[in-house]
Amino acid sequence: EAGVTQSPTHLIKTRGQQATLRCSPISGHTSVYWYQQALGLGLQFLLWYDEGEERNRGNFPPRFSGRQFPNYSSELNVNALELEDSALYLCASSLWNRGYEQYFGPGTRLTVT
Amino acid sequence: GDSVTQMEGPVTLSEEAFLTINCTYTATGYPSLFWYVQYPGEGLQLLLKATKADDKGSNKGFEATYRKETTSFHLEKGSVQVSDSAVYFCALTLRDSGYALNFGKGTSLLVTP
Numbered sequence: 001e002a003g004v005t006q007s008p009t010h011l012i013k014t015r016g017q018q019a020t021l022r023c024s025p026i027s028g029h030t031s032v033y034w035y036q037q038a039l040g041l042g043l044q045f046l047l048w049y050d051e052g053e054e055r056n057r058g059n060f061p062p063r064f065s066g067r068q069f070p071n072y073s074s075e076l077n078v079n080a081l082e083l084e085d086s087a088l089y090l091c092a093s094s095l096w097n098r099g100y101e102q103y104f105g106p107g108t109r110l111t112v113t
Numbered sequence: 114g115d116s117v118t119q120m121e122g123p124v125t126l127s128e129e130a131f132l133t134i135n136c137t138y139t140a141t142g143y144p145s146l147f148w149y150v151q152y153p154g155e156g157l158q159l160l161l162k163a164t165k166a167d168d169k170g171s172n173k174g175f176e177a178t179y180r181k182e183t184t185s186f187h188l189e190k191g192s193v194q195v196s197d198s199a200v201y202f203c204a205l206t207l208r209d210s211g212y213a214l215n216f217g218k219g220t221s222l223l224v225t226p
Binding site for chain 2 (some may be wrong): 004013031035042043044045047048056058090092094097100101102103104105106107
């Protein structure tokens with residue numbers, strides 16, 4: 001069974017641009033979570049999507065947004081990129097009733113120059 | 114707020130040594146507790162979990178027991194291998210927070226031959 005996949009692996013953007021990151025959950029999983037792993041800040045929860053709706057949000061500004069598609073895949077959009085947005089962005093998925101058991105993808109490394 | 118504190122690294126051990134990585138938590142409810150491992154250049158893998166007090170999670174020779182009285186979830190392994198070199202993250206999640214994982218800062222482990 002395929003695990004969580006993320007694309008692209010690496011993304012290089014310039015300050016002020018927009019970045020779009022993609023995630024495909026494990027088959028049968030309806031919940032998708034996004035986390036940011038920035039140097040010195042550790043792993044921080046960004047967003048949770050389930051059944052196409054945003055269910056919970058971490059302490060991040062509105063320029064971090066996303067959506068979940070009918071096939072449960074998800075996009076994370078980061079607008080007006082800032083240098084401190086450089087980080088590894090991890091996506092995780094879970095079954096709708098087992099949110100405490102999340103499986104992670106390999107991540108997208110975003111570099112803002 | 115809810116938080117996880119784990120011992121600072123890096124931890125350097127010789128092969129076959131005993132490993133303990135301390136983890137304590139603060140939570141307003143009854144969290145589920147986790148240990149995740151991140152190998153170099155990879156995403157997070159769930160190592161073990163415990164969902165209620167006195168539960169013992171175990172996997173690949175690693176163990177941790179959910180101690181409600183001391184709010185702890187220490188990770189142990191009797192005999193480490195070079196292949197265990199990685200960063201280990203303790204985390205908690207609460208149903209009320211939509212299962213967003215709250216991570217400790219991570220402990221880097223290096224096992225030498």
